[in-house]
Amino acid sequence: MSPSEKIPQFPRTYWREIDLPKFDVLNEDISVDVCVVGAGITGITAAYLLAKEGVKVALLEAGSVLNGTTGHTTAKLTAQHSIIYDELINHFGEDQAKLYYESMMSAIQFVENSGVDCDFSKEDAYVYATTEQYVETLKTELEAYQRLGIDGFLKDTIPFQHIPVKGALVMRNQAQFHPLKFLRSLLDDAVKAGCSVYENTVAMNIEDEDDSPIIETKAGHRVTCKHVIMATHFPFWDKPGLYFARMYAERSYAIGIKTDKEYPGGMYISGDGPTRSIRSTPFEDGQLLIIGGENHKTGQGENTITHYEALEDFAEEVFGINEYHYRWSAQDLVTLDKVAYIGPITSERENVLIATGYKKWGMTTGILAGHLLTDYVLNRANPYKELYGPSRFHADPDLKSILTANADVAKHLINGKLEFFPREPEDLQVGEGSVVMFNGKRAGGYRDENGKLYVVDTSCTHLGCECAWNAAEKTWDCPCHGSRYAYSGGVIEGPALKALELLKEE
Incomplete structure (x- = not known):
């Protein structure tokens, strides 16, 4: 299969x-x-x-x-936000970097002290490297841990034999829960x-x-x-x-599976690409493994269903999939610093x-x-x-980041207007969505499982960038600022507030 x-x-x-x-x-x-x-x-x-x-x-x-x-979400309650503390020290100073760690640990403490029954468990968090080059990054980050008083250490391995790990940085006393x-x-x-x-x-x-x-x-x-x-x-x-103009949107993906292998505990994320996140949660009579990753800017990149396929391939190789229950995606925003x-x-x-x-x-x-x-x-x-x-x-990194981010926006704003697509709405098969030409102009079409056709104007109602089709979620996603729309045009995520214009429905 x-x-x-x-x-x-x-x-x-x-x-x-x-x-x-x-x-x-x-x-x-x-x-x-x-x-x-x-x-x-x-x-x-x-x-x-x-x-x-x-x-x-x-x-x-x-x-x-x-x-x-x-x-x-993947629902990790952790102050180990991948590799961040050496960068925070360089850009904000040691005192502010320490406050960042303390603020995140206070959030974990709030959940732990709440007494709410929410599958809360204390876990160690790991960032692992699959290349020798990235091990050096982990060593630099460990030095930042030591300067800030963070409870952590380096290990040579993690307990998954099919992941070619060269080293891992551990942060102690983190947690996970059912949000x-x-x-x-x-x-x-x-x-x-x-x-x-x-x-x-x-x-x-x-x-x-x-x-x-x-x-x-x-x-x-x-x-x-x-x-x-x-x-x-x-x-x-x-x-x-x-x-x-001060943030950009990224999407990431997750799958929920069951495996016959016993899960050893802990929360894991790869430092070098492609991103892979691993954790478990109580499920039925055992554990559900949540495998996440495959980050990309919203509205940009390949057919989005391939991201789920890549996570499935990884899960099959490392754990062996017994049952495949869930798949979902999420979007988040990244600031300049x-x-x-x-x-x-x-x-x-x-x-x-x-x-x-x-x-x-x-x-x-x-x-x-x-x-x-x-x-x-x-x-x-x-x-x-x-x-x-x-x-x-x-000034560093904000100025560089704002110029890079907005140059990317300008590229998509201009290129999207110049594209030509030879397909017509009538060409779409059941369950298929695509950019099409409608009355001589760029539009977006989708034919649902009942054969009903929807054609929308793909110009984002926020600032006019052209939206791309997201086949995995059946949405129209803006590559400039991350607005997302249903196939019928309704707003799913901002900054857009107005729906895409529905040009045809039959």
Whole structure:
């Protein structure tokens, strides 16, 4: 059987296989102290902490709670964000690099101390090298560990004989958990403490006059508040800070399998490419192995189904696949200096707060952000404000990164407009999507499993780049700033707020 025949037909994430609460849509104007937009790990953590402090909170979610990036993670709770600490020391200094580590460890401690039944377990985390060259990188990173007082050491091997490892860097006392079991408990407690939650409520704009921001929803309702927290992955209102020019979007993939081999424990990630992430979680009467990796910029690269095939090939070779249960993908944003933006959207708008740019390490960073944003709202001191402040700028690497990122955007903006595609919408087979020519112009077509044809204008409604077809997820993805759309045109992920124009449906 070929790899593509084994792959589950549709993406499905293991974490959402639990009962989650349902909430009504917002159907009236309301007034609260804080409006949190986005019901993922950051938004729910912040709403929980604020509600427990007696703050009147409304939590708005454009779709269903916990169905975004938080529901599509590998769920490692770790301060070992691959290789980062030597770079942090060079760009931020030793004191700030140590604060980065301490902030992530505080997030792990929060989950451990919560008492929530969420499959929490302490695990060592490993970054491994498959080349002698990368072993030298691990040695340099170990020196950074030692300077910062991080509990870690080098090993020659990891317990997987089919991975050609040359060395591995271990960080002790890390953890893993079931993120939705944990956050479901926090959400329930937030509601009990008075937090109002609204699903299928799309925030479109913010009016920030007279120090009382007003969130305008797609349905025309208004939420007046003293503070806004944008926990929407990408800030839905980003014009003041121009965040689309200060980050880029990457996709990554994961599969969930069962194997006959006993799992030895630990969490693993390759340092050199291609990225491979390995962990396990309790599942049925045994363990589900979660294999992740295959990073690429959103809307760029090869046929996306090949990324699942590559992970399957790796899992088969290393573990042997007994049962193939799940496949899913996620998207995250990377900042210019690889540290998240958490705090006021600009120095002039201190009551509009953001949290974004987690670089695929959203479990610890999201929990940290919930605490940090709570302290901003309550005007409390926090040692991590300077490190994560969104208004920071460092000439190196920020200047180089912003020039490189925006040159890439310009290339895709121009090239996409000049492409010609000989296919017509009528050529598409059932289950097939492609760029096509429609009425003499570039468009996107998809024919669903029932034979229904959808044709959309592929020009991204954010800044006009041409979207690419994502065959694995059946979406239109923008290669410039990471907006994603359903095959019928609806927005799945921002920064875009408006749907692609539906040109034909039959």
